[in-house]
Amino acid sequence: MKSGIHPEYRPVVFRDKVGGLAFLTRSTITSDSTVEWEDGNTYPVIDVEISSASHPFYTGQSRVLDTAGRVEQFRRRYGDRH
Template structure:
């Protein structure tokens, strides 16, 4: 293999922010935080909005999560003054 062209894969902890589910896998994802696991290892931490533990397709439960602070409401407020003329 050529040297210097492959990313630096390492163990990374991924955490689902909606329910706290954690899993460890090898990744080259950029991280700024780290977490100490129960077995004593300290690994980089990558936070996710949704995983297979919280996604409606995998759980069979539909839940509405508005992480962007009411996109529809922002749109309605922005264009409320324009309205439809009769």
């Protein structure tokens, strides 16, 4: 690799705000906030909106929409206009 053109590749903690999952990995992303990890070291932390701890596909808590009820609500509101 050419020196001086690549961003610094360092340990970073990614933390899911909703699911409570946090994991330490390596990345080039930067952050001003830090967190003390289990090993006693301080690492930059990146808060993410969704991860495998909170995504419905992985948790199995997906919502099923009542499509028949939505169709009936639409028909009540707008009728059968052609």
